[in-house]
Amino acid sequence: MPVTCELTHFDPMQIMHSGQCFRMKKVDNDAVETIALGRRLVITPLGENRFSFDCDEPTFEAVWRDYFDLREDYRAIHAAAPADDVFLQRALRYSPGLRILRQDPWETLCGFILSQRKNIKAICTCVEALCNLYGEPLPGTERHAFPTPERLAALDETDMHVCGLGYRAPYLLDAARRVAVGKLNLKALFQMPDEWLFEELLQVSGVGVKVANCVMLFAYHRLSRAPVDVWIERVIREVYGGVTPYPGYGPYAGMYQQFQFILQRDEGTAALASAGRAVQKPRKLAAGCACEP
DNA sequence: AACCAGGGGTACC
DNA sequence: GGTACCCATGGT
Numbered sequence: 039m040p041v042t043c044e045l046t047h048f049d050p051m052q053i054m055h056s057g058q059c060f061r062m063k064k065v066d067n068d069a070v071e072t073i074a075l076g077r078r079l080v081i082t083p084l085g086e087n088r089f090s091f092d093c094d095e096p097t098f099e100a101v102w103r104d105y106f107d108l109r110e111d112y113r114a115i116h117a118a119a120p121a122d123d124v125f126l127q128r129a130l131r132y133s134p135g136l137r138i139l140r141q142d143p144w145e146t147l148c149g150f151i152l153s154q155r156k157n158i159k160a161i162c163t164c165v166e167a168l169c170n171l172y173g174e175p176l177p178g179t180e181r182h183a184f185p186t187p188e189r190l191a192a193l194d195e196t197d198m199h200v201c202g203l204g205y206r207a208p209y210l211l212d213a214a215r216r217v218a219v220g221k222l223n224l225k226a227l228f229q230m231p232d233e234w235l236f237e238e239l240l241q242v243s244g245v246g247v248k249v250a251n252c253v254m255l256f257a258y259h260r261l262s263r264a265p266v267d268v269w270i271e272r273v274i275r276e277v278y279g280g281v282t283p284y285p286g287y288g289p290y291a292g293m294y295q296q297f298q299f300i301l302q303r304d305e306g307t308a309a310l311a312s313a314g315r316a317v318q319k320p321r322k323l324a325a326g327c328a329c330e331p
Numbered sequence: 332a333a334c335c336a337g338g339g340g341t342a343c344c
Numbered sequence: 345g346g347t348a349c350c351c352a353t354g355g356t
Contacts (some may be wrong), residue, residue: 057352154353160339161352204337209354246354267352299352334356341350 041091041098042084047112049135050081050089056136056300057158058256060149060165061184073169075101075142076183078176107137107259115290125277129297136300138293139256143224144217145184146257147242150249151209160202167201190214209244216242232260255292262288264295269302 050070054062062072069082079102082090091098103109116130148168153161165184172189173182190198191214198207216222222242227235235258239250251265264284266274274282284291 150352153351155336155351156338156353157340157351159341159351163339199337202338205335205355206337244354248353252352265352268350269352303352332356336353336355339351341348343348344346 039092039094041093041095042088043091043098044086044088045108046087047116047135048087048089048106048108048137049133050083052133052135052300053106053137053139056133056296057303058252058296059139059141060158060162061169061181071179071181073176073179073181073183074105074145076174076176077101078179078181104140107140110137112137115293118288118290119294120287123283125273125301126283126294126298129294129301132301132304133297136297138259138261138296140259141257142184143227143253143257144187146253147213147224147239147245148184148190148210150252150256151213151242151244152203152206153252154206154244154249164202168198168203171201172197187214187217191218206244209242212243213245228258232263235260251292255296261290261293263292265292267299269299270295273298273302 050062050072051064051068053059054064054070054072059072059074061074062070065071065080067082069080071078071080077093077097080092082092084090091102093102116134119126119130121127149161149165152164156164169182169184172185172193174185175182190210193211193214195207195211198210203210213222217224222238227238230238232254235254236250239245239253240247245253248265248267251263254260254263255265264270264287266282274280284295287294
């Protein structure tokens with residue numbers, strides 16, 4: 039019944055910690071459980087790049103091979119990175135098993151609407167609360183699927199506030215209603231060019247440039263989109279001297295950004311020191327900052 | 332363009 | 345066990 043296969047550039051634990059998805063969870067040992075696409079999956083590492091997936095072969099091929107982006111050639115993507123970009127090379131070595139998932143657009147849109155002014159753990163907490171209250175229960179687990187747009191569209195703001203959404207509740211409601219009435223057709227957007235998709239996502243209230251780019255990268259697999267959050271702002275400022283490197287990275291800019299995001303977040307100033315730059319972490323000082331050029 | 336929004340996580344004491 | 349600051353921001 040379970041599928042076992044050998045995979046390189048694949049580490050569920052690294053993906054779990056990457057901040058692109060909010061429902062992966064460590065279970066026992068080194069196994070990871072994820073709830074996605076209305077299903078539950080447990081991945082158990084068997085050593086030597088071998089993994090066990092607790093699903094049948096047809097499901098693995100039809101659902102999970104795409105979800106985990108297992109058809110993409112990550113060796114080539116790593117190899118295409120500029121060799122003289124010290125920080126990027128270090129970031130790639132830091133998370134060799136990271137992949138950009140192909141997540142459900144609806145769930146991804148919601149997750150990143152909720153992400154604003156929240157840290158990743160807090161996002162996971164409120165997404166889980168939303169699922170537990172309004173998502174379909176999944177057999178064989180206490181966990182629930184992500185709620186459908188129709189279900190959320192039928193709620194009111196107070197129903198959502200109990201999930202810790204705060205001021206984001208009306209944003210999520212707006213998104214649910216747009217999708218439920220067909221004003222926003224998330225499936226159809228797969229075939230649209232980047233700029234069209236981008237503009238369409240920006241129409242949703244609570245979705246700005248950053249969130250739109252996250253949805254484009256993590257759901258629509260637009261690998262050139264590089265979301266700029268506070269961590270990447272620090273990378274640009276402190277590692278690249280205030281000049282964004284992303285336009286220069288070409289078609290994999292968003293992919294590379296994700297590796298850098300993780301390194302910067304995990305190691306902060308230590309990463310900068312290894313990048314060989316004499317920089318200081320700007321502890322939010324008041325006016326008269328000493329780093330003024 | 333500065334300022335605000337709820338509230339959980341967390342580093343530091 | 346306080347508590348001050350931070351957080352994959354966008355709207356006003």
